[in-house]
Amino acid sequence: MSSQEVKQARSAVPFNREHLESVLRQRFFYAPAFDLYGGVSGLYDYGPPGCAFQANVVDFWRKHFILEEDMLEVDCTMLTPHEVLKTSGHVDKFSDWMCKDTKTGEIFRADHLVEEVLEARLVGDKEARGLVKDANASAKEDADKKKRKKKVKQIQAVQLEDAVVKEYEEVLAKIDGYSGPQLAGLMERFKIGNPVTGDALEPPVAFNLMFETAIGPSGQLKGYLRPETAQGQFLNFNKLLEFNNGKTPFASASIGKSFRNEISPRSGLLRVREFLMAEIEHFLDPLDKSHPRFHEVKEVRLAFLPREVQEAGSTEPIVKSIGEAVESKMVDNETLGYFIARISQFLLAIGVDERRLRFRQHLANEMAHYAADCWDAELQTSFGWIECVGCADRSAYDLTVHSEKTKQKLVVRQKLDKPVEVTRWEIDLTKKLFGPKFRKDAPKVEAYLLNLPQEELEAKAEELKQTGKIIFHVEGIDGPLDLDDKFVKIEKRTKVEHVREFVPNVIEPSFGIGRIIYSIFEHSFWSRPEDTARAVLSFSPLVAPTKVLLVPLSNHKDLAPVTAQVSKLLRAEKIPFRVDDSGVSIGKRYARNDELGTPFGVTIDFDSVKDGSVTLRERDSTRQVRGSSKEIIEAIRSITYGGVTWEEGTKGLAPFTSQSETA
Numbered sequence: 001m002s003s004q005e006v007k008q009a010r011s012a013v014p015f016n017r018e019h020l021e022s023v024l025r026q027r028f029f030y031a032p033a034f035d036l037y038g039g040v041s042g043l044y045d046y047g048p049p050g051c052a053f054q055a056n057v058v059d060f061w062r063k064h065f066i067l068e069e070d071m072l073e074v075d076c077t078m079l080t081p082h083e084v085l086k087t088s089g090h091v092d093k094f095s096d097w098m099c100k101d102t103k104t105g106e107i108f109r110a111d112h113l114v115e116e117v118l119e120a121r122l123v124g125d126k127e128a129r130g131l132v133k134d135a136n137a138s139a140k141e142d143a144d145k146k147k148r149k150k151k152v153k154q155i156q157a158v159q160l161e162d163a164v165v166k167e168y169e170e171v172l173a174k175i176d177g178y179s180g181p182q183l184a185g186l187m188e189r190f191k192i193g194n195p196v197t198g199d200a201l202e203p204p205v206a207f208n209l210m211f212e213t214a215i216g217p218s219g220q221l222k223g224y225l226r227p228e229t230a231q232g233q234f235l236n237f238n239k240l241l242e243f244n245n246g247k248t249p250f251a252s253a254s255i256g257k258s259f260r261n262e263i264s265p266r267s268g269l270l271r272v273r274e275f276l277m278a279e280i281e282h283f284l285d286p287l288d289k290s291h292p293r294f295h296e297v298k299e300v301r302l303a304f305l306p307r308e309v310q311e312a313g314s315t316e317p318i319v320k321s322i323g324e325a326v327e328s329k330m331v332d333n334e335t336l337g338y339f340i341a342r343i344s345q346f347l348l349a350i351g352v353d354e355r356r357l358r359f360r361q362h363l364a365n366e367m368a369h370y371a372a373d374c375w376d377a378e379l380q381t382s383f384g385w386i387e388c389v390g391c392a393d394r395s396a397y398d399l400t401v402h403s404e405k406t407k408q409k410l411v412v413r414q415k416l417d418k419p420v421e422v423t424r425w426e427i428d429l430t431k432k433l434f435g436p437k438f439r440k441d442a443p444k445v446e447a448y449l450l451n452l453p454q455e456e457l458e459a460k461a462e463e464l465k466q467t468g469k470i471i472f473h474v475e476g477i478d479g480p481l482d483l484d485d486k487f488v489k490i491e492k493r494t495k496v497e498h499v500r501e502f503v504p505n506v507i508e509p510s511f512g513i514g515r516i517i518y519s520i521f522e523h524s525f526w527s528r529p530e531d532t533a534r535a536v537l538s539f540s541p542l543v544a545p546t547k548v549l550l551v552p553l554s555n556h557k558d559l560a561p562v563t564a565q566v567s568k569l570l571r572a573e574k575i576p577f578r579v580d581d582s583g584v585s586i587g588k589r590y591a592r593n594d595e596l597g598t599p600f601g602v603t604i605d606f607d608s609v610k611d612g613s614v615t616l617r618e619r620d621s622t623r624q625v626r627g628s629s630k631e632i633i634e635a636i637r638s639i640t641y642g643g644v645t646w647e648e649g650t651k652g653l654a655p656f657t658s659q660s661e662t663a
């Protein structure tokens with residue numbers, strides 16, 4: 001098969017999630033944890049190919065980001081004291097909205113419920129308009145809809161008014177941005193209750209997603225399993241800065257498990273309660289967010305879904321280069337843009353389908369109040385578009401709040417070549433009064449005021465002079481807030497400075513490895529059109545769990561020495577391989593390994609005994625070439641690790657046609 005024919009074959013048979021799930025289960029890529037005890041939803045164990053795949057993805061992540069960018073890797077503890085996560089805002093804010101059915105005891109995640117019900121009503125509307133045949137019948141064939149059908153008892157073929165359809169579509173385009181009270185409003189307006197019984201639900205309440213525990217036997221020290229790896233990186237900022245000789249920009253990175261007590265884990269690996277994260281915190285000067293290597297990625301073209309497009313109720317992406325996106329200020333700054341492009345390069349290199357990748361900007365109320373801009377890399381799966389990597393400009397929020405709480409400076413001191421006289425508006429806060437007045441919101445109010453830009457400080461100074469108080473709003477706190485001159489003093493001061501001191505801003509790319517892995521499983525999966533039971537996982541050789549299947553044609557003793565010799569060569573080259581010397585037909589052995597995504601088969605036959613030549617088979621096209629074992633291994637090495645194509649890697653090797661593909 002030519003590359004073109006492979007392309008056609010890959011899309012000939014419609015994607016079937018149940019088939020993929022059965023292959024992943026049978027080949028033990030992953031499985032529900034504790035299944036002997038009935039399982040616990042949202043917890044999974046990875047089996048041998050899943051582990052190898054994950055290890056290869058993580059290995060490439062390290063090379064692509066940590067090594068390529070000289071990042072400073074840290075490995076911080078997962079157990080985190082209450083105080084740290086209280087300061088970071090997680091104790092008060094890290095929650096989703098849930099609503100309960102008091103009759104059945106069922107619990108629903110409010111945004112997911114609204115999304116599922118509205119989507120089901122839109123499917124019903126399409127059916128009533130004759131745009132789909134029978135939503136419930138086709139749901140039988142389609143695993144996705146089947147699942148939905150279980151949740152939303154029956155898709156009713158009811159035609160909606162055009163205005164209602166438009167309203168539903170607009171709500172769905174903005175579904176990630178609603179607060180609890182807004183979700184309650186939507187549930188009331190659209191009469192959304194228990195999707196099966198129709199009963200009314202309690203209004204949504206916030207449910208904190210962190211797993212709480214006590215550290216030590218006394219039970220006095222409250223703690224949590226970390227919900228992200230970021231806080232450990234922020235708390236080590238001073239040590240990392242010193243390690244980097246006091247200079248910014250620099251980035252730290254961390255790979256490790258995070259834990260979230262998801263309200264209703266669903267969609268397999270996409271929403272779990274314990275998952276591997278890989279996170280980068282890039283610390284930079286707030287006055288200079290340029291990136292020295294931006295020119296290297298400037299031309300990278302990406303599909304963007306900016307805020308305005310979503311707010312207009314559309315999901316049609318805009319394709320442009322990252323250079324254009326930053327220049328037009330659609331993406332806030334160069335460093336954020338640089339990471340967006342690097343994230344895309346990473347995802348494509350490990351096998352994400354480019355057509356199923358987009359970057360979606362956070363809506364204003366979806367974004368954390370301190371964030372300057374935030375884009376998610378979303379991958380399209382049979383569960384819809386899924387956020388797999390978040391990329392946010394977190395401004396100076398984290399370092400500021402930890403510094404305030406611990407009274408330790410978390411700043412960069414930049415020695416100035418020439419001392420400068422600086423005239424600046426400065427704000428002094430009487431912090432001891434902030435706690436009693438604002439309680440848990442005090443750090444946020446302080447951070448807001450300390451980060452006010454000069455023009456605003458000037459205006460506030462005037463306001464304070466004229467009215468004796470300042471009035472302001474802090475996102476996420478009900479307002480307006482006001483403070484009089486017992487709390488704040490704002491003055492213009494002139495000083496000679498030898499050192500410039502600043503709290504760095506942080507750009508944070510945050511990867512959920514499990515979500516990426518599952519999406520690649522879907523993007524790589526297809527069935528051979530001539531026999532749809534034969535599944536293939538077309539993994540990129542770079543991340544495939546095993547690179548080579550070594551297949552002696554038969555169990556004949558004469559073949560064993562050649563098998564041993566080729567094994568030795570592969571081992572010396574550190575190419576992961578497996579020998580399949582089971583007695584089954586060669587076609588069956590190939591088919592088994594196509595399901596494991598093994599990109600190459602090396603076949604040893606009786607000619608190999610005579611002249612040392614072996615056959616190399618490529619998984620997707622089933623093309624074969626023949627050469628000496630050294631030549632073949634060199635071809636495998638250069639295609640797998642050197643990034644060359646099959647055509648380039650096997651140039652000069654003779655095509656081979658006699659191996660049977662029939663199972």
Ligand SMILES: Nc1ncnc2c1ncn2[C@@H]1O[C@H](COP(=O)(O)OP(=O)(O)OP(=O)(O)O)[C@@H](O)[C@H]1O
Pocket residue numbers: 260262269270271272273275277387388389390510511512513514515516
């Ligand atoms: N429950 C989960 N299961 C698997 N991966 C997750 C889960 N929650 C988050 N992630 C991964 O961690 C990354 C960073 O986490 P982040 O806090 O930005 O996610 P999130 O916005 O809370 O995700 P969602 O809105 O889907 O719950 C996500 O892009 C995703 O890949």
